[in-house]
Amino acid sequence: MKLAMIGTGYVGLVSGVCFADFGFHVTCVDKNPSIIDRLKAGKATIYEPGLDELMARNIRDGRLEFTTDLAASVADADVIFIAVGTPSRRGDGEADLQYIEAAADEIAAAMKPGAVVVIKSTVVVGTNARIRDRIAAARPGVPFSMVSNPEFLREGSAIEDFLRPDRVVVGVEDERGKAAMQRVYRPLYLRETPLVITTLENAELIKYAANAFLAMKVTFINEVADLCEKTGGNVQEVARAIGMDKRIGSKFLHAGPGFGGSCFPKDTRAFAATGKRYGARQTLIEQVIEVNEARKQAMAERIVSAARESSTDTVAILGIAFKPNTDDIRESPALDIVPAVQKAGLTVRAHDPEAMEAAKAALPGVVWCNSAYEAATGAGVVALLTEWNAYRALDLKRLASLMNGNVLIDLRNVYKGEDLEGTGLDYRGVGRSLK
Known part of the structure; x- marks a missing residue:
């Protein structure tokens, strides 16, 4: 099974390297030639403990490649991950999906029939369905599967989080997409990692709800800290x-x-x-x-x-x-x-x-x-x-x-x-x- 990872930011690079370490052939794609040149030389473009060593090993063993040529990497890929940025849109706080849409358009033009397209980027509810319809309109009659697979990686411990996650969330619409993701994450089954199979919409909501809840915990304890300071308490003990x-x-x-x-x-x-x-x-x-x-x-x-x-x-x-x-x-x-x-x-x-x-x-x-x-x-x-x-x-x-x-x-x-x-x-x- 061949995998393509579109985007070499935090999520894309860590995920691509870890999938290669599972034994898959992975091609990571980025539009920036200087980034690709550095990655080909075995130099990570982000600081993440252990990433340089893991990347160098999989490059050496021929399982991990880097390129600027999206079309070529997608053409023979069985599973295509989209891991590009979704920054906040100015003015209304909505996620900016222009990079997702641009990647989807290029994927649609080059993917082989039966490919599984996976959005790993964090996207608002309804995005996977929109991208599915966009690809289908660009390649009418060509079968493919759409999957939502949000990431839950913490910077600074991303490799450990990928290799030993609490759970893997997969939103699917058909058996082909489900079977592909079960195969992709099969190495984690050996560690009894729960694979949560759900709908596209639920997978999208799970990611946002999880992060929102954790942010709420941080904010809650900060407000408790203010109260502790006023009352002589100790927030660490609380x-x-x-x-x-x-x-x-x-x-x-x-x-x-x-x-x-x-x-x-x-x-x-x-x-x-x-x-x-x-x-x-x-x-x-x-x-x-x-x-x-x-x-x-x-x-x-x-x-x-x-x-x-x-x-x-x-x-x-x-x-x-x-x-x-x-x-x-x-x-x-x-x-x-x-x-x-x-x-x-x-x-x-x-x-x-x-x-x-x-x-x-x-x-x-x-x-x-x-x-x-x-x-x-x-x-x-x-x-x-x-x-x-x-x-x-x-x-x-x-x-x-x-x-x-x-x-x-x-x-x-x-x-x-x-x-x-x-x-x-x-x-x-x-x-x-x-x-």
Whole structure:
């Protein structure tokens, strides 16, 4: 069985490499020649732990290829995955489907009879049916199957998520599509991974509902953190206890500066916009979006206020990526917080283990540093925004000695009371105090 993966972004590249590691022949397609040249050389275009090694092995063994020629890769493919971007459309928050439609048009012109076309990109309900009709109109009388197969990969642990998922969701319309996907995911059967076979519409809704619910959990615990600060509570202890309830679960109950990344912001906007379009408003999610935006601004104000108290004009920011183990800065809280701090007239010195190159164009005026200690040098306030491992065991005495002030704002609650003893730092976490 031959697979074609259209799009080599996060979802497409990780999925293509992992399918090749299952033993399938996979051709990954991208329109950008420089991206393809880099991938052919075995260099991943994203930072994801373990991806370079996995990719190099499958290229070496002849199971993984990269090309700009979509037509040639599709012509003999049994299963064709569409994994292109679906960014938020300006103005209404709806998912922009132009890249899906463009890929579908090219696939329709080149696919062989009996091909299975799979949308892996995150798309709003009704998209798979629309693309099915679009392909059918372009190739009347040519049999093919349409499948919805949304991804649930977390950046920073995407390979593990692909190889050991909680479940695989597959929306199908016919037995051919169902049989193809059962064969594609057969290696996971050995690990007893549940394969959820459902309709196209249900598969689309499952993806958005899942991400919206997780975003809601993040927002909920951030609001609880605010209440803890007002009442003398400790959000970490509260979250730990409520997370022990199996009906709630412990994941995504970590207070911080708000959610970001390539999924939650755009998916909540699209889910809310879909609800409005169908007259079934998702008011909880609309509120989640509003609260999350306010959260980022509130965290920026917290940093600025600390700087004013310290009579400093320099702030150090540790972490720009929206989460650790990725270089992805898309809609990272840092992209809102840093400009707000700069707007207050403060100089920002910053460091991130992987995301600085990507952030330079997005955050002009920042002084980029080679380490957390260099960033802290001369700063009155240090704010930790991303919980990279490199920041979890900093020499806090050394950090304090380099600063021109003593405020450490830990927006990820990395440190505990005993870590601060004897450092002289004025430590400020989220949703808790050290007293």
